[in-house]
Amino acid sequence: MLNVPGLVAIIIFYLAILSVGLWAAWRRRGITDTDEVMLAGRSIGTFVGILTMTATWVGGGYINGSAESIFTSGLIWCQAPFGYAISLSLGGMFFAKPMREAGYVTMLDPLQDKFGKRWGGMLYLPAVLGETLWSAAILSALGSTLAVILDLNNELSIIVSAAIAVAYTLFGGLYSVAYTDVVQLFCIFIGLWISIPFAIKHEAVGSLAPSDTDWLGSIEEPHLWGEWIDYAVLLIFGGIPWQVYFQRVLSAKTSRNAQILSFAGSLGCFIMAVPACIIGAIAKATDWTATDYNQTISTKAQTKLVLPLVLQYLTPGWVAFLGLGAVSAAVMSSADSSVLSASSMFARNIYKNVLRPKASENELIWVMRGSVIVVAISASAIAIKGNSIYELFYLCGDFVYVMLFPQLTMTVHGAKYVNVYGSIVAYVVGLLLRILGGEKVLGIPPVLKYPWFKDGTQYFPFRTLSMVVTLIVLVLVSALAKYLFKSGKLPSSFDTFKVFSEDTQVVITMKSKNSSNGVDNPALDMESSSDKIRPPSYKQALDSTNF
Known part of the structure; x- marks a missing residue:
């Protein structure tokens, strides 16, 4: 039966988020500079930057997936919060400063600078696949939550939520995304923590002692350590080469600020995972047959609903609505970032650098907006078909980790x-x-x-x-x-x-000119390597064109 009061509450919440996003877009109305739309004019301050960095990672997949993992396997297998927190710290140590100081616009810029525009553009494929699967995990989480608490159709919930996030992202770009992230992060924090005391006090919830509930989990067979290590390393290093991360880094005012955002975001991600993990432990300690749900949670279709089930059946209605607002905020705070990141890379690194080098700034902005819609539709379709939020959460990093991390690391370092x-x-x-x-x-x-x-x-x-x-x-x-x-x-x-042939030709030409003046330059003979003489870097190109 449709929960009318809850539906009214979520509509009000959605309208509030949409209003903030459109207000931010209105403040930047008339701007036709891609740097402004993609990176908010590199004007993101420390406070807003920290919150938007944290909110970007703390999405619906992060919240719902963490609760699901605690319930099914225990804390030891809930690796995403720890992995991504460490990933942000490593990004701040080794990538934030050189990338920001180089003045890049997207993560693919250094790759195209090194490997050429066309082949560098091919590296867009694993990047966009990762961003799309990430968005799918996020939207899947919200769809399941709305379906449980409001008795709404799962497909409709996903489509409407994606449409709301896309609406303000289309016109405000990163500026709208950053401002809505601030509101959304506070909603997540308040909504989840308020629900915990009510859920713990429910009569169907037993002891949370690890010896009674075993929410810590275990690794019983030696071969399971191989899988555990694989996922842990994947999350840590595979969490670095994401445009959604570098979009925040590159939007910071200075390279120092970019590092601060990374380190503070790392701490924020860890803190924001705590209430979700507690909710997962509460679900594990609950006798669900003694609640109005009146059945055990055993199938994948049920375990992905752990967090919304706790909100719906273990807390009062008004608390469940607050928790629903928290999950909704988490979803949109990450979904808008992911679709903007994927579309920014397409508009700049594929459309501008490969397909239409002479495209105007206004044309690029409209291409980016069209890409936002395409990515959102693709992510929504995957979310509707997906079975496990946490599986999507892992999968989205696989191809990025294997194919993109080595390339980006060697290009930068x-x-x-x-x-x-x-x-x-x-x-x-x-x-x-x-x-x-x-x-x-x-x-x-x-x-x-x-x-x-x-x-x-x-x-x-x-x-x-x-x-x-x-x-x-x-x-x-x-x-x-x-x-x-x-x-x-x-x-x-x-x-x-x-x-190599162009470099050799440059060296021969330079040597011939020196020789014609009767001057031999032995040092010049050593400069035939492409490592010594190469075309101007992307940073130099930026400086020379005042882009």
């Missing part, structure tokens, strides 16, 4: 050791290894069966192995290509991407 030939081979190898390892969520059977393979599951940390192999292939093939071309074992005509 070891650019002279890699080139486009190594990037292409590493890309293909990483993709093949990950697919051949199988994926139950997508129904892909494993072709390569690693040690500890059992009952269709890879317990060996094959994702991490795939990432390491991708990294090694990237460096080794890059070195091999450089040696073959520089030594003359491969003719310059084979240098399809003109990585």
Whole structure:
């Protein structure tokens, strides 16, 4: 039966969020600069920046998925809050400063700067896949919550929620997203913490002592450690190469601010996971047959509803509405960020850099808005079909971790050791290894069966192995290509991407000019390496064009 008071409450909440987003968009009306829309003019302050950084990660998948994981497997398997918190800290230590100081606009800029616009654009595929699956996990969480508490249709709930987030993102860009994040984060914090005391006091809830409820969980078989390590490392390092993260970093006023946002966001993510974990423990200690729900929670379809079930059956109605507002806020705070990130990369790195280099700023903004709609529709479709929030949560980082993390890391911290030939081979190898390892969520059977393979599951940390192999292939093939071309074992005509032949031509021309003046420059003879003479960097291009 439709919960009319709850429906009215959620409509009021949605209208409030939409109003804040549209107000922020109105303040920036008339702006036709992509830098303003994508990065809020690089004017995000420390306070707003910390809150929007935290809210970006603390989405519906994060909240509902953490509660689901505590209920099904225990705290030891609830790795996302810890993994992503550590990931933000590592991002602040090793990536925030160099990326912000370089003046990049998106995460793909350094990749296109190093590997060329066309091949660098190919790295958009794992990035957009990750952002889309992330949004799907978020929307799936909200759909299930609204379905339980308000008795609304799951599909309708997902579509309406996505439409609200898209509405203010279309016109306000990051500026609207950041301001709504501030409101949403407070709603999440207040809504979840208020529900906990009421839920604990419910008569159907038993002891929360670990010895009675076992909400801590355990790893009973040795081979399970392989799977645990694989997911832990994936979340830590696979949580770095996300445009949704770098969009906040690059919008900061200074590189120092960018680091502060990362470190503070790390702490915020950890803190915001606490109430969700407690709610998961409460659900595990509850005799659900003694509640109005009157049945046990055992299937996947039920476990993904753990958090909304606690709100609906263990708390008073008005508290459940507050909790629903918290989950709704968490969803929109992350969904809007993800669709904006994916569309920003498409508009700039694909449409502008590859398809239409002469596109105007106004044209790019409209392309970005169209992309926002496409990504939101795709994420909504996946959310409607998805079974487990937490599985989507893990899966969204898989391809980003295996295919993108090694490429971004070497581009930022070891650019002279890699080139486009190594990037292409590493890309293909990483993709093949990950697919051949199988994926139950997508129904892909494993072709390569690693040690500890059992009952269709890879317990060996094959994702991490795939990432390491991708990294090694990237460096080794890059070195091999450089040696073959520089030594003359491969003719310059084979240098399809003109990585080495153009540099050699530049050196010969420079040397000829010096020789014509009767001056020999022995140092110049050593400059034939592409690591020494290369086209102006993306940062230099920005400086010269005042973009």
